[in-house]
Amino acid sequence: MSEEINNEEVEDVVPQEPEHHEENGRVRSIQHLSGMFEKWFLDYASYVILERAVPYVNDGLKPVQRRILHAMREMDDGRYNKVANIVGSTMSYHPHGDASIKDALVQLGQKNLLVDCQGNWGNILTGDDAAAGRYIEARLSKFALEVAFNPKTTNWKLSYDGRKREPVTLPIKFPLLLAQGVEGIAVGLASKILPHNFNELLDACVAYLCGEEFVLYPDFPTGGMVDVSKYNDGLRGGSVKIRARIEKDAGNKLLRITEIPFGRTTTALIDSILKANEKGKIKIKKIDDNTAANVEILVHLAAGVSSDKTIDALYACTDCELSISPNSCVIENDKPVFMPVSDILRKSVDDTVALLLLELKIKLGELETDWQYSSLEKIFIEERIYKDKEFEESGSVEEVVVHVRKRLEPFIAHLIRPVTDDDIKQLLEIKMKRILKFNSEQAENYIKGLEDEIARVKHDIEHIIPYSIEYYKRIKAKYGKGRERLTEIRNFENIEATKVVVANEKLYINREEGFVGTALKKDEFICECSDIDDVIIFRKDGTYYVTKVADKLFVGKDVLHVNVFKKNDKRTIYNVAYRDGKYGPSYVKRFCVTGITRDKQYNLTKGAAGSRVLYFSANPNGEAEVIKVCLKPKPGMKKLVSEYDFAALAIKGRDSQGNLLSKNDIHKISLVQKGASTLGGRKIWLDEDVLRLNTDSRGRYVGEFQGDDRILVANKNGTYNTSDYDLSNHYEEGYLVFEKFDSEKVWSAVFFDAEQQYYYLKRFRFEDTVRITSFIGENEGSYLVCLSGEKRPRFEIVFGGRYENRPAETIVADEFIAEKSYKARGKRLTTYEVKEIQEIEPLDGGEEEKPEEGGTDVDFEITNPDMLSDESQMKLDFE
16 A cells, blocks of 8 residues: 655644734734744755655656756757756756756756757766766657647646746656656655666556556666566565676686676776775786776686686675665655555556547547538538628628528538637638639548548547557557667575685684684684684583684683584584583584574583583584494493494484483593485585685586595596595696596597507596596507597597598497407507597487498408407408
């Protein structure tokens, strides 16, 4: 429901009447200042709301905008006018300074809808100001002339000095308020309506008239991307997130910003990036602004910096991402009203339909008047009434009118309305020249054309909704080209700044004195962090808390574990054994800490005095180890040592008690065996800019890993190795294959053997090995040509040298050679000189390669061609 601010609610602030006192025979009037201020402030607030800051829902304009457009319409002769002249003309309607009028005109011109501009009108991308009013020119656009003006349907009022008339509101037949958007701050009230797409607004108008549902979302002239999931139809409480468009270029060492968020200029955006760089949140080498007609900001990355992570950091820490809160406040019936965007459009369509109907009725009246006069004129001339003796001998106009009315009586029944004295007097003004040139047939055709036009207008009046629909479609076809949506609608993921900012600090701990911080350079190193990170601190008494990273922070001498805290991290699992109280039983528990209040103390034990942590481990992927528990000996106790596997323990909340480990006193707990993750697969990505693994969806997806899964890295130089999926791993450039290792997968490799000076093909399976191993042999000069993981790969051999006219040969790998060890040399492909070998489209699993027609049939079978000597292989080469 719409919310209104009612002026009746402020009746209690009306000032008191002046008090009158008689003093020495004179009456003196006393006015209380408080009452005067209340009255003046109320008048001022009402004026600012109604006359300056908030647009009217009828035409979507503020008073200054409406007066500018009205002044331009009065000056319009099809040519450009100096802006200084337009400002001067507007001042006869707008009682304010010329600077405010010019600024409002420039803003109208920059919206590229109602005003046709010429000259330097500034740049909304860079924030450059427009030239002085004496240098730039403007005129109304064709669109404005068609949809915004009609003196016959305009309500008028006197200007502020009473010398001229100005429109109360313009009869605009288009949802201008939603197309242009508006922003204004009044007294205790603000309005912020975001711009929408021209064509989408017209489509929504048609949908509303057709009784269909419609949804409207903002579209900004600066482009970019927008998340409208919380738009709330433009009402208070809603918000939209807008982002710059950032592209990777030049081998991921350069970021190119091509579109910026609405409301920001390139200068402001660059300033925010430089500030983030100075604070160490991102690392860039330099930044260039090449913006002209289009945005082009070049962000050069420093060496070893991830482009994907930097893009996320730009969104999280700079003005590359902004949140805008709309506030759809408009003036309706001289009161401010909070109205949703969809209702504003419906109101605009209803008003447009009413205006179109009024225009049709006015046109119908004009056509009928024209038809009436033309018919009377035809009768008057054809019946030669002007030749009547009574007409010529009449002594006064009144006698002539009486005579003409009498002569027209036989024809009155065929007219649209009764004949008036004004009709007859208009006939008397016909000049003899027109009578002499009168053509009855032409007059009849003209009247017939008027009748057709009247019938068409009456049809449109009776079918005003279809007529209005066609009107909107015509406007879209005429002016919609080139006004396609600029802002892409997307759903943004929430980027946590702590995950994407550069780790520009190192965290240290001084256990002897009990300090943690980034300034303790000579003490024990913990991990890398950023200056906006949180750290989690566990103590031996079972208490823990989260606090901000600091230069030097006292945490106590009984610190058990310190690390960077990741909010909502469900994969970091803490495995704990603790004693309840000083002499109580011992428990084990597994838990995660996803979110807690900063600087608030928590306890992983039951909180009894004397409780102690006996064993603690932090596992980044939910690993569950096996521990050995040694009990303190006491009489009658037979088993003093046992093992416990944390994998048998369920992960519960951090406040859970845990499972009983032992009721007896525990002497020592030690690690027996490291365990695997109990959380299932972990999705891993490779950030190819910095060649490191991550779980934040940056870069290329590698696969889902768990347990002892491995990663296969095959390099372009013919070597390979496998690795685990620890996030601290660093890889080198030059890899050809980077994927989850599958020991059953058969690979096909074509390589040149430097020792034999021939090309070979081999099929094999990679073995799990950490050591970098060659799979093409150790001969210096050998090199890899192709490596394929397809089931049935094919390779095409193009011959060169004196054999360049020899047709290219296609080899199907699994038909050419059987699978062998990766250490085997393989089988020679050909003895002819080779120009090029390349992999082509593989065969499907069950597809058989058909021999070419006319080919030679071989009536023998070689069961193991790899056993043939080089000479025997040469003999099998058929021309």
